[in-house]
Structures are given as C-alpha cells and as structure tokens.
Amino acid sequence: MKNEFLSIVNKKLIVSCQALSDEPLHSSFIMSRMARAAKMAGSVAIRANSVVDIQAIQDETNLPIIGLSKVDYEDSPVYITPTIKEMRAVASTGAQVVACDVTGQARPNGEKLADIVKQMRKEFPDTLLMADTATIENVKEANELNFDIIGTTMHGYTPDTEGLNIADDDFSYLKEVLEVAKHPVIAEGKVDTPQKARRCIDLGCHAVVVGGAITRPLEIATKFINTVNA
Numbered sequence: 162m163k164n165e166f167l168s169i170v171n172k173k174l175i176v177s178c179q180a181l182s183d184e185p186l187h188s189s190f191i192m193s194r195m196a197r198a199a200k201m202a203g204s205v206a207i208r209a210n211s212v213v214d215i216q217a218i219q220d221e222t223n224l225p226i227i228g229l230s231k232v233d234y235e236d237s238p239v240y241i242t243p244t245i246k247e248m249r250a251v252a253s254t255g256a257q258v259v260a261c262d263v264t265g266q267a268r269p270n271g272e273k274l275a276d277i278v279k280q281m282r283k284e285f286p287d288t289l290l291m292a293d294t295a296t297i298e299n300v301k302e303a304n305e306l307n308f309d310i311i312g313t314t315m316h317g318y319t320p321d322t323e324g325l326n327i328a329d330d331d332f333s334y335l336k337e338v339l340e341v342a343k344h345p346v347i348a349e350g351k352v353d354t355p356q357k358a359r360r361c362i363d364l365g366c367h368a369v370v371v372g373g374a375i376t377r378p379l380e381i382a383t384k385f386i387n388t389v390n391a
C-alpha cells in the first residue's frame with residue numbers, strides 16, 4: 162500500500178534541507194538541525210540529499226522525507242538520483258518519496274528512466290516516485306511513466322530552461338504544468354518568499370518546497386548584501 166505522504170503534505174510547505182560539499186553548511190548534523198527548526202516552524206516533511214543526511218534527519222525529526230542523491234557522472238549532465246544505484250540507496254533509507262531527474266537528458270551508463278521506474282516499482286512498491294522536471298515535455302514523460310508526484314524542480318536549471326523561473330509572468334509556466342500534469346504537482350525551485358509559496362498552493366499545487374530561501378544562509382546573506390550595497 163502506498164504510504165501516507167501525499168495526505169500528510171496536502172496544501173502544506175515542505176522545507177528542503179540540503180548543503181553540498183562546497184557549501185558552508187555541508188554536514189549531516191547541521192542539516193538535521195535545519196530540519197529540527199523546520200519541524201518546529203510547522204514543516205510537515207523534509208526534502209533531503211544523500212543517504213547520510215536523510216538518516217540524520219529521520220533520526221532527528223521522524224518527519225516524512227523526499228529523498229534524493231546528487232551524484233555527478235562524467236558521461237551525463239543528470240545528477241539528481243541519476244541511476245538505479247542511487248534510487249535503491251535512497252529508497253532503502255525508508256524515505257517515503259524518492260525524487261529523480263526527469264529532464265529527458267541522457268542518464269549515466271546509458272540507463273533508461275523507464276527501466277529504472279519499472280525496477281523501482283518491483284523492488285519498492287510502497288515508495289512514491291517524484292519527477293524533478295524542467296519542461297512541459299518532461300511533465301508529459303512523467304505522466305507516461307506514471308510518477309506519483311510531478312515537481313518543477315529543474316525548471317531554470319537545464320540548457321533548455323536556463324534563466325527561467327516558475328514565478329515569471331505570475332507563474333504562467335506553473336499554471337501550464339498544472340494543466341498538463343496527471344498527478345499531484347509539488348512546486349519547487351526558486352520559491353523564495355512566503356507569498357510565492359502561498360500563490361503556488363492557491364494555484365492548485367499539492368504542496369510547495371522551499372530550500373535556499375530558508376536553509377542556505379550564504380544565499381540569503383548575499384541577497385541582503387547585494388541590496389544594501391547597491
């Protein structure tokens with residue numbers, strides 16, 4: 162039976178607690194404390210990168226997790242849970258959701274997304290799969306592959322969508338995604354104010370993920386400094 166993740170996060174905020182090795186807060190302990198703060202504020206789930214961070218956050222908060230594993234491969238631009246190896250590792254933590262890149266770009270080792278999804282359904286039937294998409298074409302592929310959740314995570318982060326933002330033109334891209342998607346949409350990517358997060362819910366998203374605007378102090382401080390120093 163599928164887990165209760167979607168009912169838990171319905172119309173709610175999910176905080177993404179992530180810091181890569183080149184970021185000042187890179188540490189599973191620090192990410193677990195970020196997750197503690199998010200839980201205290203009322204976040205109902207956490208998005209987390211890497212097995213070690215997921216485990217630290219599970220131990221600290223016991224909140225449901227959207228898990229992913231960012232790994233760079235030489236033969237592919239896909240880095241969010243790119244192969245079956247990362248998908249299995251994240252699912253094996255017990256994360257309620259495994260998120261992976263669905264941008265249509267070639268995966269490492271020539272792996273095919275359809276095969277990965279099929280294998281995951283066999284091995285982890287109760288784990289939800291979230292598609293981190295960039296374009297409407299990607300949303301259609303996520304529909305065809307029957308992903309449980311469709312995210313806008315990669316919009317603005319691929320060659321086809323560089324510089325774009327889901328909030329542009331009063332969220333016109335997000336409105337299109339909501340039209341096309343056949344599964345619940347979670348808004349994610351550059352949602353950097355409470356008002357924008359609320360707008361995503363009001364437009365019909367199932368939930369909304371906010372990361373950097375809450376958990377990346379370098380990003381937050383830089384915005385302040387750029388404005389003060391302007």
Ligand SMILES: CC(=O)N[C@H](C=O)[C@@H](O)[C@H](O)[C@H](O)COP(=O)(O)O
Nearest residue numbers: 177314318350351352371372373374
């Ligand atoms: C592009 C990419 O790798 N995005 C990652 C996906 O997990 C995270 O680094 C983002 O922080 C997350 O999507 C939340 O987005 P924002 O931090 O803009 O609220």
